[in-house]
Structure formats: structure tokens, C-alpha cells
Amino acid sequence: xxxxxxxxxxxxxxxxxxxxxxxxxxxxxxxxxxxxxxxxxxxxxxxxxxxxxxxxxxxxxxxxxxxxxxxxxxxxxxxxxxxxxxxxxxxxxxxxxxxxxxxxxxxxxxxxxxxxxxxxxxxxxxxxxxxxxxxxxxxxxxxxxxxxxxxxxxxxxxx
Numbered sequence: 001x002x003x004x005x006x007x008x009x010x011x012x013x014x015x016x017x018x019x020x021x022x023x024x025x026x027x028x029x030x031x032x033x034x035x036x037x038x039x040x041x042x043x044x045x046x047x048x049x050x051x052x053x054x055x056x057x058x059x060x061x062x063x064x065x066x067x068x069x070x071x072x073x074x075x076x077x078x079x080x081x082x083x084x085x086x087x088x089x090x091x092x093x094x095x096x097x098x099x100x101x102x103x104x105x106x107x108x109x110x111x112x113x114x115x116x117x118x119x120x121x122x123x124x125x126x127x128x129x130x131x132x133x134x135x136x137x138x139x140x141x142x143x144x145x146x147x148x149x150x151x152x153x154x155x156x157x158x159x
């Protein structure tokens with residue numbers, strides 16, 4: 001079954017034993033006794049996984065996007081467009097037969113638009129978006145503080 005010199009066979013056997021022992025050691029490490037949950041770890045896990053904190057975090061991101069959209073109305077818009085027409089026409093001329101004509105037309109346009117006056121609508125929308133972002137950030141801080149308080153209370157009640 002095993003071919004080769006005795007030294008090679010011996011080295012292979014030692015190698016397989018070392019590999020087996022290393023695998024057993026790794027398996028023992030992964031089955032080690034779990035460490036007690038610290039307050040800091042409990043708070044970190046709660047903040048990562050609790051739905052109220054995730055909802056508040058998403059509302060902050062949405063408010064940031066709305067603020068960016070409202071502030072983008074201050075900038076000009078650039079609108080490029082390209083069109084291409086390929087057309088064949090048949091013209092029948094008495095005495096000359098039918099002629100086929102080909103039309104290739106490419107048209108490109110670029111439009112730059114800037115709102116100069118809008119009765120203060122941009123300013124109102126931008127201010128509203130900024131206030132909405134501030135409110136969402138405060139709601140997120142409140143959700144985090146509530147979760148930290150509830151986890152801390154539950155942690156010390158279990159001790």
C-alpha cells in the first residue's frame with residue numbers, strides 16, 4: 001500500500017500525526033467555555049440588532065438624502081441629448097423610374113438651466129430638509145439612549 005523508503009514513510013506518518021493533532025487543537029479552541037457577557041458587549045449587540053435603532057438610523061439616512069436633494073436645486077442642471085435618424089425614401093418619377101434615397105441625420109443638443117428666482121421656494125425647501133435632518137438625528141440619539149438605558153437596567157437586574 002505505501003511505497004517508498006522507510007524514512008519517507010516515517011516522515012509521512014509524523015506529518016499526518018502533526019496535522020491530526022493541530023486539527024484536534026483547533027477543534028478544542030472552538031469549543032472553549034464562553035466568556036461572560038460584559039455590559040459593553042451587551043450594549044454593542046443591542047445597538048446593532050434592535051429594530052428601533054435600525055429604523056432611526058435609516059430615517060437619518062433618508063433625511064440626509066432629502067437634504068442633498070433640496071440643496072441640489074441651487075445648482076444648474078445640464079441636460080445632454082442625442083438623436084439619430086436613418087430613413088430610406090422611394091421617389092417615383094415618371095419616365096425615370098423609382099429612386100431610392102437615404103437620409104442619415106444625427107442631432108445633439110446640450111441644455112444648461114439655472115433657476116434665478118423662485119419666490120424663496122428653494123430656501124424654504126432647504127431649510128425644511130435641514131430641520132428634518134436635525135430632528136431625525138435627535139430621534140436616533142434618543143433611540144440609542146433608550147436602548148442603552150434598557151440594556152443597562154436589564155444587565156444589572158440579572159446580577
